[in-house]
Amino acid sequence: MDPSPVKKLAYKSNPNGLDNQAPIDLRNIQSVPEAHTWEKPEPHTITMESIPVIDITDPNAKLLIGEACEKWGAFQAINHGIPSHLFDKAEAETFRLFNLPHDHKLRVLRGPDDVLGYGIPRIQRYFPKFMWSEGFTIEGSPAQHASELWPDQPHIQTAFCTTMEECQKEMKRATESVMELIFGALGLGPKDEKWPKSKMGDNKAQALLALNSYPMCPEPDRAMGLGPHTDTSFVTVVHQSSCTGLQLLKEGVGWVPVKPVRGALVVNVGDLLHILSNGRFHSVFHRAVVNNEKHRVSIAYVYGPPSDVKIAPAPTMIDQEHPPLYSPVTWNHYIYAKSIHHNNALEYVKHRVQ
Numbered sequence: 001m002d003p004s005p006v007k008k009l010a011y012k013s014n015p016n017g018l019d020n021q022a023p024i025d026l027r028n029i030q031s032v033p034e035a036h037t038w039e040k041p042e043p044h045t046i047t048m049e050s051i052p053v054i055d056i057t058d059p060n061a062k063l064l065i066g067e068a069c070e071k072w073g074a075f076q077a078i079n080h081g082i083p084s085h086l087f088d089k090a091e092a093e094t095f096r097l098f099n100l101p102h103d104h105k106l107r108v109l110r111g112p113d114d115v116l117g118y119g120i121p122r123i124q125r126y127f128p129k130f131m132w133s134e135g136f137t138i139e140g141s142p143a144q145h146a147s148e149l150w151p152d153q154p155h156i157q158t159a160f161c162t163t164m165e166e167c168q169k170e171m172k173r174a175t176e177s178v179m180e181l182i183f184g185a186l187g188l189g190p191k192d193e194k195w196p197k198s199k200m201g202d203n204k205a206q207a208l209l210a211l212n213s214y215p216m217c218p219e220p221d222r223a224m225g226l227g228p229h230t231d232t233s234f235v236t237v238v239h240q241s242s243c244t245g246l247q248l249l250k251e252g253v254g255w256v257p258v259k260p261v262r263g264a265l266v267v268n269v270g271d272l273l274h275i276l277s278n279g280r281f282h283s284v285f286h287r288a289v290v291n292n293e294k295h296r297v298s299i300a301y302v303y304g305p306p307s308d309v310k311i312a313p314a315p316t317m318i319d320q321e322h323p324p325l326y327s328p329v330t331w332n333h334y335i336y337a338k339s340i341h342h343n344n345a346l347e348y349v350k351h352r353v354q
């Protein structure tokens, strides 16, 4: 098999020395260490507002999704067809992994330029303080890593791999249905020559399964699970389980918690979809906060184009009043730009009239 294009995604390494460091063992810590202390993160906002919950089989789904992506940059998808027992299983396997002794997890630590395996969040490099989280990234079969994590337990290796592969297969199917509705909302149809999917081919989208773990924190107000960021993908589809923690930044409102809805998948608009929609869909700032009651995990499916396909504002989004806001950019190049320009990366790919 070809080496994965995802593994080749470009990063500029180590500008502040905070990436490529092994997570510390966050369990059984009595107080938040200095390097993990965030200065009073703003509290979430008490509001009745919340991102819409959309039945993706509803005849109006395309319309509702378009509105949600404009207004919020996120929504919760229900009726996506993934049985909840699969997420129960995937969550149990995720806990099994993160509950391993710390030194076992370090056996599958990501290298400085690796995307797959165990480590601190990729976006750690944008922040001055460490986050209260650890992650494990999968693409396809995690068999190699599973054999290092559970060397003498083939049954566990099999259970872990089967579940994670099944989870990717189902997430791919559900995400592609959602993407079809999103493309529809942008006026892009299957017959449209310029639809990126036609360039992407049928199965060439790139996707990763990212398992996120936020251990219980003795002083949750002084720590941050995942700092405020936008995703670089088209969409990131998150299963956040019954434990809250995910919050979205709503302009003029503040940090709004995403209520857990059993079985729902949170769909976050990423930067590349913002570019494709010529700025119409909002790539939403979000973060994950921690708590002192429960170890929280989430399962995110990061979905985007092949790393070398140029993404540009869709022709359907451009007219006299709406000139193209961005120049064509590949996922790979965009990630590289983001590792240098951080949250100004979109500004950096702005279209400039020659």
Ligand SMILES: C=C1C[C@]23C[C@H]1CC[C@H]2[C@@]12CCC[C@@](C)(C(=O)O1)[C@H]2[C@@H]3C(=O)O
Pocket: 009, 115, 121, 122, 123, 124, 135, 137, 208, 210, 229, 230, 231, 232, 233, 300, 302
């Ligand atoms: C292809 C991608 C997309 C990445 C970076 C790279 C590999 C892992 C992805 C995530 C997964 C976890 C959250 C995130 C914010 C992170 O830190 O790593 C994501 C990030 C992004 O959406 O930019």
Ligand SMILES: O=C(O)CCC(=O)C(=O)O
Pocket: 210, 212, 226, 231, 236, 238, 240, 245, 246, 286, 287, 288, 297, 298, 300
């Ligand atoms: O844990 C969460 O709910 C958020 C995860 C997230 O933002 C991501 O994986 O990009």
Ligand SMILES: [Fe+2]
Pocket: 229, 230, 231, 236, 268, 286
């Ligand atoms: Fe995210």
